[in-house]
Amino acid sequence: MEQYARFKEQHPDAILLFRMGDFYETFYDDAVVASQLLGLTLTSRNNGRADRIPLAGVPHHALDTYLARLIRAGKKVAICEQMEPPQKGKKVVRREVVQVVSPGTVMSDDLLDQKRNNYLVGIFVSGDQLGMATADLSTGMFRASERAADDLWEILERVAPAEVLAPKAWVNDNEAEFAARMPGALLTHIEDWHFGQHYAYDALREHFKVASLKGFGCDDLTVGICAAGGVLCYLRENQKGAVSHITRLAREHTESMMELDLVTQRNLELVTTIQEGRREGTLFGVLDQTCTPQGARTLRTWLSQPLVDVGRIDARLDAVQEFVESAAHRDEAREALRHIGDMERLMSRICCNRANPRELVALQRSLEAVVPLRETLREFRADLLVRARDQGMPDLTELIDLIAHTLEDDPPAQISDGGYIRTGYHKELDELREIASGGRDWVANLQAEEREKTGIASLKVGYNKAFGYYIEVTKANQDKVPAYFVRKQTLVNAERYITPELKDWEAKILGADERARDLERDLFAALREEVAGWVEPVQRTALSVATVDVLSTLAEVAFSNDYVRPQVDNSVRIDVKDGRHPAVEQLLPGGQFVPNDLTIDGEKDQILLITGPNMSGKSTILRQTGLIALLAQVGSFVPAREARIGVVDRIFTRVGASDNLARGESTFLVEMNEAANILNNATPKSLVLLDEIGRGTSTFDGLSIAWAMTEYLHNAEQIQPRTLFATHYHELTELEDLLPRVVNYSVAVREAGDTIAFLHKLVPGGCDHSYGIEVARLAGMPAEMIARAKEILNRLEQNDLSVGSKPQPDRVKENGQMALFAPVAEVKVEREDHPMLSELRDLDIARLTPVEALVKLDAWKRALEE
Ligand SMILES: Nc1ncnc2c1ncn2[C@@H]1O[C@H](COP(=O)(O)OP(=O)(O)O)[C@@H](O)[C@H]1O
Ligand SMILES: [Mg+2]
Structure with a gap:
């Protein structure tokens, strides 16, 4: 147990699987945890002293299965093997921890998804800089980059690593937030000094056997090197140095990629659907x-x-x-x-x-x-x-031949089984095998010989582990047993004997067998090492x-x-003829998807306001435009008859009232956070897809915000991104007359009596009717309810609740700058007619002395209080 304690001390945060004979045992707290997670019986063992130690074990051949379950439960596991066969007389077997397995360092197929990388991410934050290194031990991928520290969570959520590695100090400060934001990922800390820049730099140089990191384009990185060094140390430690397949450190140039934040990736359903998190119906599923x-x-x-x-x-x-x-x-x-x-x-x-x-x-x-x-x-x-x-x-060819000449065509999976090294590859192995198999033939012949000599027809030669080879004779035939048979074991119906000759052969066979297996194992290890040399x-x-x-x-x-090659250029135009949504078109029966034309151009038609009733296809058009641009920039053909795409530096998509209950933020706050992010980060090369923004709050609030956002995206210089805005606020269509680069579109519906048919066709011009009641009817609401709703709607429409007066976008320019959401449209209020307001309007502040101003203010205040 002293040995156990020593290993446990080296791996305090891992469950230690301690090999003892045919079992991997766990002790103490590990045993409690393991027995719960694996459904093992918790026993205890007397350590020769008074106290009893909790203990739970798994059979060695089932290691992979149990390991997978521990890792899936987010545990880290240290595997401690016996490094020599137990020998009589020698009390303590030499053991070593041969591997530490954690979610970010798994290698087994049971735990890996073939179609996705398994990332371990190291982070190192210094001031406002974030150094990040991403590794996939299962493929040898290793990359470093430097980003803004503010983007840390966003990046982590996007990369979705299995495990994140960080300095101890960072972990202490951020553990709680990590658990909330990254459920399912393991957070591991290592000592801060592993991330020290010089230490890290030297560790990387040494591992790659290079004089500098210039060849990787990483020499000028600082925090990026710290992160990469931390990751490398951790991997080497876990794998006991066997990481020669990490052959290079790639520099990740984020500026050469289109930015796709997490929300956008989700909204566009690139790899999972929004609704059920499935793969079908996603872009990845189609491609x-x-x-x-x-x-x-x-x-x-x-x-x-x-x-x-x-x-x-x-x-x-x-x-x-x-x-x-x-x-x-x-x-x-x-x-x-x-x-x-x-x-x-x-x-x-x-x-x-x-x-x-x-x-x-x-x-x-x-x-x-x-x-x-x-x-x-x-x-x-x-x-x-x-x-x-x-x-x-x-x-x-040389490598192919090396393996082909060494190994059998269809070898067993287990190294311990033997029988995989090809005959003719190694002379000594062939000889040992011959002795062993010759011996087995001899034993087989012995049975026939002895039957003849003794006249016992039922005499058998057998083998078991305890006694080795033996000759078995039934009780009925005991009188015929010759004198040179030495009795070894008595069974109910038979006696077992050995002969000196039999034991001689046994020694030869077993010795040869064992030596052959050892030799095979050595030959295989040598082969594997040689093959590893071909990694590059x-x-x-x-x-x-x-x-x-x-x-x-x-x-x-x-x-x-039936996709077409897009024409990609550096303009700010997107021009799509007969565009389709790659995933939705596959979900609909052939030919039912209605293709649409769409042109958006940062210089003329910058903001397309798309109105139309629910279910008419607004969201689909937004997404398909985003997906077509994205596909084009991936280098794929696109679902359209013709497409011209001016390169997009970033796609933003925001969907009103998207749920983020998991994080406990109100939906509206989330919506506004996301909207603010667009206003702060969009450029004229961006593509902004706003779907029902403002839905998460009251109508007037929502409408005002939607209105002001449109103005802002239109007016604020440096921003002015190409924007598609789907909305059910038909009041917004007025903006077309007020802002030169806003254009109205709607998704056509055909009214037929009291009901409507969706045509899914994008047409110029706004839609002044929300058809909410018609949609309710289609959904099967009771007729009386529909009638009552119409009545209420008529009454509401008679009170003019819509936005009336003109907003004044020009004011933005006068003020020289523009605050977020300002200026809002002036919503018509009755108080506008108040005499005080016209007085205020006529007041010339420039000619007012401070005292006069105070007097005025005092007079108004008193008037109000009356
Ligand atoms: N171009 C189209 N052709 C055929 N069906 C469409 C098309 N666009 C949308 N649909 C169908 O209409 C449904 C609703 O579309 P969606 O874009 O969510 O509407 P909205 O956002 O206007 O409520 C989709 O699930 C799809 O089945
Ligand atoms: Mg929609």
């Missing part, structure tokens, strides 16, 4: 026809990081176009891709010394499948594809395979769903 796991992960990444550089976008589009145009070669390439496994994760397991024989053969097969893919790529001219072939798919070209190949997979997938989707 994911990838053939390989690394392709699926890359597609996901591309979707969350669209490009902003026209040249890079066009390079992708060129490749997609070539795949679209040559169906035969596309099919050929995709057929080859289907035979390629998860090379990235296989290689990572190999480098972490976790791969078994079957996984090495899987890598070999994948590498073999790259050969025909490379051949097919010869047919292509697009730059990205040429580069993928010439630079990204090096000749790995294999990772490069995996990356190219992923790229080719995604590009061909985008082409496949474009081809089967």
